[in-house]
Amino acid sequence: MLDIAELLTFIKVAETHSFSDAAARLFVTQPAISKRIAALESNLGVKLFDRIGRQVQLTEAGIRLLPKARKMAEDLEDIKRSMTLQMEDVSGELRLSTSHHVGLHRLPDSLKRFQQDYPSAQLEIEFTQSEEAYQHVLKGHAELAVITLSNKENSLLESIPIWSDPLTCVVSKDHPLTHLAQISLVDLAQYPCVLPNKNTFTRQIAEQVFGKQGLKPQVRMNTNNLETLAMLVSIGWGWSLLPSTLVDDRLTVLNFPELNVERKLGVLHHKHKTLSRAANAFISLLKQASH
Secondary structure: OOOHHHHHHHHHHHHHOOHHHHHHHHOOOHHHHHHHHHHHHHHHOOOOEEEEOOEEEEOHHHHHHHHHHHHHHHHHHHHHHHHHHHHHOOOEEEEEEEEHHHHHHOOHHHHHHHHHHOOOEEEEEEEEOHHHHHHHHHOOOOOEEEEEOOOOOOOOEEEEEEEEEEEEEEEEOOOHHHHOOOOOHHHHHOOEEEEOOOOOHHHHHHHHHHHOOOOOOEEEEEOOOHHHHHHHHHOOOOEEEEEHHHOOOOEEEOOOHHHOOEEEEEEEEEOOOOOOHHHHHHHHHHHHHOO
């Protein structure tokens, strides 16, 4: 197999008629030039240069090789130029996994802007739960996940916080807890609640708060759909923790600092995967949207 460095060296020596001049043009030592030419001659089994005094001249074999070597060098430059243009172009497929809540309430503007700015890129979106989207990135099924970020670090994943998502404790307008001037976790634990499933980051946050006082919430129903949780709270099924984006006039926010916890929403990618230009462009748009 021909060595590209040896061929480029051959071309430069042929053009300059000098090993020393070729070395200066290629920013290497003269012995390195001699070694490359010797290796190329050995590989081809022919002599390429005659050394006459301080000048070198092409042999018949060298004359025949020169146009072919130049063509190979041109092809190589075309390949480099083509790859550079491709790397400057934001195109190709970007597989994105996101939670329903984040996708509905945080992503619309960024998704619209991405499609407008990068029409050559194909965005494939899967709406799922944050925990599943997390696994999609971990297993390489998605390049990015825009989700509720876990409070546990994973050495394989890079988490980039984008939005703060405060959770507030809410009840229906006619819930008995609305009549209490001060509410403790003990009071709250006496009433049923509706929360996301056990494996969710939001549920883990709630149980950690209760667990610090040796308490457990009375979970009446699990569902990962936050809009459904808001509806269940509004009809009196129990209290819940909901993002401020879902709190409306059907609900009453309890003044409960211990449960007014903060989630971090953001983008996740695998540290061992080289991000595509489309992925980097999308992350940049998300960061702009957070300001």
